[in-house]
Amino acid sequence: MTATTEKKPPAHAAPRPKGIAALKPHTTTLMVVGGVLTLLGSFLPWATFVLNKGPYPAQATLQNFTAPLASSGFRLHLVLFGIAAIVVALVKRIPARHRIARALGYGTIAVSVINGLWITVEGGGLGAITASEGSVAFGAIVALIGGIVLALASRVGDLEPVPEIGWKFNRWVEWLILLVVIVLLLLLVAAVLTSGGFGATATYAGAVFLSFLAALGGFLGALHAAGLLGWVNALFDRHRGYAVILLLVAALCLPLTSAGTEYWMTVATNIGVYAATAIGLNIVVGLAGLLDLGYVAFLGIGAFVAANLSGAAASAVGIHLPFPLVMVIAAVIAGIFGAIVGSPTLRVRGDYLAIVTLAFGEIFVRSAQNNIGGLTGGSNAIPGIPPVEAFGIGFDQALRIGPVSLPRGVLYYFLIVLLVAFVMAVFANLKYSRLGRAWIAIREDEDAARAMGIRTGPVKILAFLIGAMLAGLAGAIFAHKTATVSYESFRFLESVTLLAAVVLGGMGTIPGAVLGASILFILPEKLREFADYRLLLFGIALVLIMRYRPQGLVPDAHRRAELVEEPEPIDTGGDKPTTREAVAP
Amino acid sequence: MSAPTTTSTVLAASGVTMQFGGLRALNDVSFSLNEGEIIGLIGPNGAGKTTLFNCLTGLYTPTSGTVSFRGEPLPGDPALVTETGVARTFQNIRLFPSMTAEENVLVGRHVRMKQSPLSSLLHGPGFRRSEREARERAAELLEFVGLRRVTDELARNLPYGDQRRLEIARALATEPSVLLLDEPTAGMNAAETENTRQLILKIRETGISVVVIEHDTKFIFTLCDRVLVLVQGELLVEGTPDEVRGDPRVVEAYLGAPPEQVEAQIHEAQEAEEAADHGAPGEKQLGGSS
Numbered sequence: 054m055t056a057t058t059e060k061k062p063p064a065h066a067a068p069r070p071k072g073i074a075a076l077k078p079h080t081t082t083l084m085v086v087g088g089v090l091t092l093l094g095s096f097l098p099w100a101t102f103v104l105n106k107g108p109y110p111a112q113a114t115l116q117n118f119t120a121p122l123a124s125s126g127f128r129l130h131l132v133l134f135g136i137a138a139i140v141v142a143l144v145k146r147i148p149a150r151h152r153i154a155r156a157l158g159y160g161t162i163a164v165s166v167i168n169g170l171w172i173t174v175e176g177g178g179l180g181a182i183t184a185s186e187g188s189v190a191f192g193a194i195v196a197l198i199g200g201i202v203l204a205l206a207s208r209v210g211d212l213e214p215v216p217e218i219g220w221k222f223n224r225w226v227e228w229l230i231l232l233v234v235i236v237l238l239l240l241l242v243a244a245v246l247t248s249g250g251f252g253a254t255a256t257y258a259g260a261v262f263l264s265f266l267a268a269l270g271g272f273l274g275a276l277h278a279a280g281l282l283g284w285v286n287a288l289f290d291r292h293r294g295y296a297v298i299l300l301l302v303a304a305l306c307l308p309l310t311s312a313g314t315e316y317w318m319t320v321a322t323n324i325g326v327y328a329a330t331a332i333g334l335n336i337v338v339g340l341a342g343l344l345d346l347g348y349v350a351f352l353g354i355g356a357f358v359a360a361n362l363s364g365a366a367a368s369a370v371g372i373h374l375p376f377p378l379v380m381v382i383a384a385v386i387a388g389i390f391g392a393i394v395g396s397p398t399l400r401v402r403g404d405y406l407a408i409v410t411l412a413f414g415e416i417f418v419r420s421a422q423n424n425i426g427g428l429t430g431g432s433n434a435i436p437g438i439p440p441v442e443a444f445g446i447g448f449d450q451a452l453r454i455g456p457v458s459l460p461r462g463v464l465y466y467f468l469i470v471l472l473v474a475f476v477m478a479v480f481a482n483l484k485y486s487r488l489g490r491a492w493i494a495i496r497e498d499e500d501a502a503r504a505m506g507i508r509t510g511p512v513k514i515l516a517f518l519i520g521a522m523l524a525g526l527a528g529a530i531f532a533h534k535t536a537t538v539s540y541e542s543f544r545f546l547e548s549v550t551l552l553a554a555v556v557l558g559g560m561g562t563i564p565g566a567v568l569g570a571s572i573l574f575i576l577p578e579k580l581r582e583f584a585d586y587r588l589l590l591f592g593i594a595l596v597l598i599m600r601y602r603p604q605g606l607v608p609d610a611h612r613r614a615e616l617v618e619e620p621e622p623i624d625t626g627g628d629k630p631t632t633r634e635a636v637a638p
Numbered sequence: 639m640s641a642p643t644t645t646s647t648v649l650a651a652s653g654v655t656m657q658f659g660g661l662r663a664l665n666d667v668s669f670s671l672n673e674g675e676i677i678g679l680i681g682p683n684g685a686g687k688t689t690l691f692n693c694l695t696g697l698y699t700p701t702s703g704t705v706s707f708r709g710e711p712l713p714g715d716p717a718l719v720t721e722t723g724v725a726r727t728f729q730n731i732r733l734f735p736s737m738t739a740e741e742n743v744l745v746g747r748h749v750r751m752k753q754s755p756l757s758s759l760l761h762g763p764g765f766r767r768s769e770r771e772a773r774e775r776a777a778e779l780l781e782f783v784g785l786r787r788v789t790d791e792l793a794r795n796l797p798y799g800d801q802r803r804l805e806i807a808r809a810l811a812t813e814p815s816v817l818l819l820d821e822p823t824a825g826m827n828a829a830e831t832e833n834t835r836q837l838i839l840k841i842r843e844t845g846i847s848v849v850v851i852e853h854d855t856k857f858i859f860t861l862c863d864r865v866l867v868l869v870q871g872e873l874l875v876e877g878t879p880d881e882v883r884g885d886p887r888v889v890e891a892y893l894g895a896p897p898e899q900v901e902a903q904i905h906e907a908q909e910a911e912e913a914a915d916h917g918a919p920g921e922k923q924l925g926g927s928s
C-alpha cells in the first residue's frame with residue numbers, strides 16, 4: 054500500500070484536506086500507533102478514585118488496579134482490539150486491512166467513550182478520568198486517542214471492498230464449522246444477556262452492557278470487513294436445513310449457559326413474545342407494506358382470551374380449557390379482529406390506514422381499561438392466571454433431568470422458542486409463495502399489482518389476519534407466563550416499539566425482527582437508570598439508524614444486493630419517469 | 639367500424655366516453671380488435687390514448703359505453719380483467735422495483751397459479767410443483783424477451799430498455815389473449831426499437847392480439863395491421879397503415895405539419911421497413927435514458 058502510493062500524488066484524494074492526505078503513505082504506521090495506544094489505554098487505570106456507587110468494573114479504578122495482564126471486562130476487549138490492530142497493520146497479506154482497522158477503531162472509540170463518559174458523570178467531572186488529588190488515570194483518554202488514530206488510518210488509506218472468501222470444504226468439515234459458529238453464537242447471546250448482571254448489586258450494569266455491545270460491534274465489524282461473516286453466511290445458505298436445526302437446538306440449550314437462571318429465562322421469554330409478535334407485524338408492514346400502528350392490540354386480544362379461558366378466579370368467563378385449545382381460540386379471535394381492522398384497506402391507503410389502525414389500538418386499550426363486558430378486569434387486570442400444565446408438570450416449575458437442573462421459567466422459555474420457530478417458518482414459507490409475492494407486489498406498486506391480476510383487497514386482509522393470528526398465539530403464552538394480564542401492557546408505546554423493532558432490524562427479514570425485538574427489550578432491562586430517558590434514547594437511535602442504515606441492521610437480501618459497497622445514499626429508481634399518470638382517481 | 643364483427647373479435651369497445659370533470663378525455667370511442675391482429679393507436683399527447691387503455695382494463699370506469707371481451711362485458715376491476723385475458727404495460731414503467739426480474743414475472747403468473755394459503759404455509763408437494771412450473775414458465779418468458787441473463791437482477795437496476803421488455807414479459811406471464819402496450823419503445827434507441835418491433839411480431843405469432851400506443855409513426859406503420867388515430871378523445875380515422883398515412887385529416891390534425899414533411903416521414907418509414915426486412919436486428923444498446 055505504502056509503496057504504490059509514493060510515486061504519484063493521489064489525484065482522487067483532492068477533496069480531502071491536505072493535512073490528512075499527507076498521511077497517506079503512513080497508514081501502516083498509524084495503525085501500529087493506534088493499536089499500541091489502545092493497548093496502553095487498556096493497561097492504564099481509568100478512574101482516579103472509587104466512585105460513589107463503588108469501584109468501577111474491570112478493576113479499572115486506580116486503588117484496585119490489577120496488573121495489566123490480568124485485565125478483564127472492557128479492558129480485556131481493548132487489549133484484543135489493540136493486538137488485532139497491530140497484527141492487521143503488520144501482516145500485509147490480510148485483505149481489506151483499512152476496512153478492518155476502521156471497525157477496530159470505531160469499536161475502540163465507542164468503548165472508551167462509553168466507559169469514560171460513565172466514569173466522568175458518576176465521578177462528577179473530568180478529574181475522575183484524568184488526574185485528581187495526585188493520582189492519575191488516563192486510560193480512557195489514551196484509548197480514545199488510539200481509536201481515533203486507527204479510524205484516521207482507515208480514513209486516509211483506501212477503503213478496500215469487502216473481500217469475498219470462497220473457501221469450500223468437505224461437507225462434514227463445513228458442518229463442523231457451522232456447529233462451532235452456532236455454539237459461539239449461543240455463548241455470545243448468553244454473554245450479552247448476562248453482561249453487567251442485574252438488580253441492586255449490579256450498579257454499573259448499563260455501562261458494562263453498552264460497552265460490551267460496542268466491543269461486540271467492533272469485533273463483528275472487523276470480521277465482516279475481513280469477509281468472514283460473508284463466508285459464514287454463505288455456509289448457512291449452503292446448509293440451510295442443517296443450520297436451522299442447529300440454531301433451534303442451540304436456542305433450546307440457552308438454559309444450560311450462564312443465562313440459565315430464572316431471571317434471564319424470564320427476560321428471554323419476554324423477548325421471545327415480542328420477537329414472535331414482531332415477525333407477525335413484519336408480514337403486515339415489511340411484506341405487504343401496510344403501516345399498522347395498533348398492532349400490539351392483537352397480542353392483547355390473545356392474552357385476554359387466554360386469561361379468560363384459563364380458569365383464573367378473576368376472569369368473567371370462568372371456564373378452563375386445555376392450553377393447546379386456548380392457543381387456537383386466541384389465534385382465531387385475534388385473526389378475526391385482524392381481518393376487521395384490515396378491512397378498511399379496501400378503501401383507504403397509506404397514512405389513512407395508519408390512522409385507522411392507530412384508532413383501533415386506542416379503542417382496544419380504552420375498552421380494556423374500562424373492563425368492557427367484564428372481560429379484561431379494567432384497572433384491576435386479570436390476576437392469578439394459573440400456569441400451563443402438561444404431563445402433570447406446571448410450567449412455572451424448575452426442572453431436573455438427571456444431573457441437569459434447569460431454573461424456573463425454563464419451560465415457558467422452551468415454549469416460546471418453539472413458537473418463535475413456528476412463526477419464523479410461517480413467515481419464510483409465506484414470503485416465498487404466490488401469496489408472499491402478491492404482498493410484496495402490493496407494497497411495491499399497488500396499481501401494478503392489480504393490473505397483474507392480484508385481488509388486492511382479500512390479499513391485504515389476509516396479511517392482517519395472519520399477522521394478528523401470530524400475535525394472538527404469542528399473547529396466549531404471555532398471559533400464562535406473566536400470570537397477570539393488564540391493559541397497560543398493550544398501549545400505543547408498545548405498538549411503536551414493535552414497529553421500531555421491525556424497522557431497526559430490517560423490514561421483511563426474520564433475523565431483523567428478532568434482533569430488533571431483542572435490542573429494544575433488553576436495553577430497558579439493562580439501562581434502568583435511564584428509564585426516564587428511554588423514549589429519548591429510542592428516538593435518537595432510530596433517527597441514527599434511518600440516517601446511516603435505512604435498510605435496517607439485517608437487511609433483506611434484495612436490498613442488501615443494491616448496497617454491496619458503502620451504504621451511500623441510494624437513488625431509489627429516480628432514473629425513471631415517476632409521473633403517476635395511469636393511477637386510478 | 640369497417641372491422642367485421644364476427645366471432646373473431648376478441649376485444650371490443652363501443653361508445654366509450656370518459657369524462658373528468660369538465661374534460662371529456664374520450665368521446666364515444668368504438669373499435670374492435672380481431673384475433674391475431676396488431677392495432678396501432680396513435681394521436682397527439684393528451685389525446686386520450688392512455689385513458690382508453692385504462693378504460694379497457696378496468697382501471698377507470700367509463701362514464702358511458704361498454705367494453706367486451708369475446709362478446710361478454712369485461713368486469714370493471716383490473717384484477718378480473720387480467721384474469722379474463724387482457725394484460726397491459728404502462729407508459730411510465732410500473733415494475734416492482736425491489737423484486738428481481740424473475741420475481742416480477744412470477745407475480746405475473748399469479749392468476750394462473752393455484753396455491754391455497756394453506757399450501758403456501760406448508761410447502762407440500764403440490765406447492766413445490768406449482769412453484770417449479772411457474773419458475774420454468776418465467777425462465778421461458780425471460781428467454782422470449784431476451785432477458786434470461788438478468789433473471790436475478792433487481793428490476794430497478796435494469797437499464798431502461800430492459801425494464802420495458804421485462805414489463806412485457808410480466809404481462810405475458812398472465813397468459814393474455816390481448817396485450818395492450820402503452821408506448822413500449824419510449825426512450826429507446828433505434829436498435830432497441832427494432833428489437834421491440836420484432837418482439838411484438840413474435841408475440842402475435844403466439845396467437846395474442848396486440849394494441850400498441852406509439853408516437854413513432856414509422857414504428858406503427860411498419861408493424862400494425864390497422865391503425866386508429868385518436869385526436870382530442872375522438873376516433874378520427876381508422877384504417878390500414880396505407881389508408882391512414884394518406885388521409886389528409888390525419889396529416890392536418892395529428893401530424894399538424896405541412897404535407898411535404900409528412901411525405902418525407904412516410905418515405906423514411908418505408909425505407910426503414912425495407913431495411914428491417916433484410917437487416918439483422920442491431921446490436922442492443924442499453925441504458926437509453928437513465
Ligand SMILES: Nc1ncnc2c1ncn2[C@@H]1O[C@H](COP(=O)(O)OP(=O)(O)O)[C@@H](O)[C@H]1O
Pocket residue numbers: 634636637638658661663681682683684685686687688689690
Ligand atoms: N385521472 C385523471 N383525472 C383527470 N384528468 C385525466 C386523468 N387521466 C387523464 N386525464 C386527462 O385526460 C387527457 C388524456 O390523457 P391521456 O389519456 O394520458 O393522453 P395520452 O395518453 O393520449 O397522451 C389529458 O388531458 C389528461 O390530463
Ligand SMILES: [Mg+2]
Pocket residue numbers: 687688689729
Ligand atoms: Mg399516454
